[in-house]
Amino acid sequence: MxxxxxxxxxxxxxxxxxxxxxxxxxxxxxxxxxxxxxxxxxxxxxxxxxxxxxxxxxxxxxAPGFIDLHVHLREPGQGYKETMVTGTEAAAAGGFTSVCTMPNTTPVIDTPEWVAWQREPERGAVVNVFPVAAATRASRGAALTDFAALRRAGAVGVTDDGKPILDDEIMRGALLLGADLNLPVVQHAEDTRLTENCSMHEGRTSFRLGLRAMPSIAEASMVDRDVYLAQRIPGSRLHVAHLSTADALKAVRRGKRGNHKARVTCEVTPHHFTLLDEDVGEYNTNCKMNPPLRSAADREAILVALADGTVDAIATDHAPHATHEKEVEFDRAAFGVTGLETALPLAITKLHREQKIRLTRIVELFTAGPARVFNLRGRGSLTRGNFxxxxxxxxxxxxxxxxxxxxxxxxxxxxxxxxxxxxxxxxxxxxxxxxxxx
Ligand SMILES: [Zn+2]
CATH class of the missing domain: 2.30.40.10 (Urease, subunit C, domain 1)
Known part of the structure; x- marks a missing residue:
């Protein structure tokens, strides 16, 4: 637009x-x-x-225009962090021609009217915007939204991102409804019963800093459950957002390659393939995000999965916050980092130059991979007739x-x-x- x-x-x-x-x-x-x-x-x-x-x-x-599956543009409601204009200008500067926006705005994007609002030319977006709508009303996790109406308005998937879809029955219902409509359900995989008031990954650094910390199992157990559900619901589509642990990758592999094959996809962020929990250093709040920076073993597993095809897309989880929300005590600081302008250079520096992953694979992770995850027809490849x-x-x-x-x-x-x-x-x-x- x-x-x-x-x-x-x-x-x-x-x-x-x-x-x-x-x-x-x-x-x-x-x-x-x-x-x-x-x-x-x-x-x-x-x-x-x-x-x-x-x-x-x-x-x-x-290359075909890059597609970012996971972006927080903060409008409506939080234009002091980012607007659809500034966010899409950052996207264009980072090489992204399409961004898929998360619904955890104020209010939450849980109606077709709000989906349509985000797509209006009046928003001033300079790249294509594909809204991902809320899976449950106000993302409270209790009652599913009207997936069919949201899709008709232009939503390319549903999620309660920022929070997980925790309840088994609600998640099963979302996958069933998504299966009917061929709509991916995007999971922010975090068992919040294990992560309340936590601000980083559980490991030696969290112990040293005296911070309440999230165990890897909080992510892996959720992905495990979701893959089991997806395997038992024909036609369902599960997409794991910002996957960050080795154990969660095992569950994704089981879903992709096991006897009960499921349509499971996943994305990984540049900060998770670049940094470690120890980079939090002395309470650097610009290293605070959710999921948190993980262990060296987790990063190693992610690097392998990026190279071998298990990971479908690199997504930024671009999460802008104002200075006053970050320049506070670590456990009070907002979760999230910006990422649109550093994604490609980090991929080239860390994945291509250091890990020797071929450029074609890196381009795939920014183009054909994400286009497939959200069915963005006519994008992700430069064949004749495409956008x-x-x-x-x-x-x-x-x-x-x-x-x-x-x-x-x-x-x-x-x-x-x-x-x-x-x-x-x-x-x-x-x-x-x-x-x-x-
Ligand atoms: Zn998330």
Missing amino acids: PKDKSKPGSLLIKGGHLIDPAAHIDGPMDVLLRDGRVAEIALPNEIPGSADEKFDARGLIV ADVTIFDAKKRWTFEAAKSRSMSRNTPFDGWPLTGKVVATIVGGKMMYGAE
């Missing part, structure tokens, strides 16, 4: 290296966009005719991330001042340049 409503013309992206995992392309290709769609993909210099505009992509990677959403980046560029220069309204990132490799050069949404050089 770009701001500028004028009709996009044609744009030829020339000389770049196209990585489109869904189309099995990894090589030099030119891409022609016309009228908001992909018009042509061809070997260099083989697209005839002229385009209104040209983009010189020599030395750059051209003209394109992300262009320099995989070798070294730079330093400065939180003060972020497009987000908030500054709560643990990565301020980090030297990183890999930078977004241009973000094209529906054929229009929404970030980058003209």
